[in-house]
Amino acid sequence: MLQQLFSDMIKQDVKLFLSKCGFTQKSLNFYKKTESLIYMFNFQKSSGNSADNVMFYVNCSIYAAQLAQIQSREIVTAPKEAECHFRARIGEIVESVPDRFSITLDTNMDDLRKTLLSGLEEAIHFFDTMTSSRSIVDYYTSGPFLHLSEENFHLLLQSNDVAAAKNYLKALQEKYGTEKRWPILENKYNAIFIKYGVEFDKL
Template identity: 80%
Template structure:
């Protein structure tokens, strides 16, 4: 019964909403392609679902062909969420969205629909600001985050933006430099900088 409510919401609400905005559905994945990026939403059902509680997550992803080439991987036309270069749960992008949605016998489906569609709309506005692989680099370097750092250094140094690459390294060093694992990352980053003939003073 509750599973059917979830299925109906995907079919009757989510699919038309995202189709109008250029997303094509395949199973519980929705993709929208541009020349260099693929934007996607993935609806992931929780492993802990029961007859009286259907829970699901909304995963957001952006796949960049430029990063796939840096990683020497085959270019994909319909990537899974785990294969995307930018990855986040909807709640990480939209403050008003829950990390996990839940449908129970007491759930007001109009409320959950409104929250979900409003959240998807906000993510699409966020996607509109992410127009290239460099946008993804800027997002992760602003954190700064370790995720995708190696690929980001390659992209920055290939485009000869040495200033941004050094700033990203320094920010990561300040955030993670006291952790035992930092030396592993530092060695990897040094090798990338050396590849492009760029020296970096680690002190």
């Protein structure tokens, strides 16, 4: 019964809303393609679901062909969530919604639909600010995050933005430089800098 409520909500409310925003559905994935990026919403059911509690997550992802090329990976047209380059739970980019949704016998479905659709609308506004591979790189370098760090350096140095690459390196050194894994990461980054003929500033 609760599973049916979830399925009906996806089929009726979510599909209708996202199709109006230019997304097409494939199973529990919704895609919107531009020339250089593929935006994706993935509805992931929890492995801990039961007859009286259906939980699910909304993953917000962006796939960039340019970053896939840097990774020497085959370009795909309908990426899986794990193949995307930007990846976040909806709660990470939209503060007003939870990371995990839950449907129980006591759930007010109207309220849940309203919260979910409002969250999707806000997430689409966030997607609108991510217009290129560089947008994804800028997001992760501003953290600074280790996610995609090698790809980030490749893209920055390919585009001859040495200043941004060095600023990102310095920020990573300050954040992760005392960790045991840092020498391994540093060697990888050093090799990338050498490839582009750029001096590498060690800690």
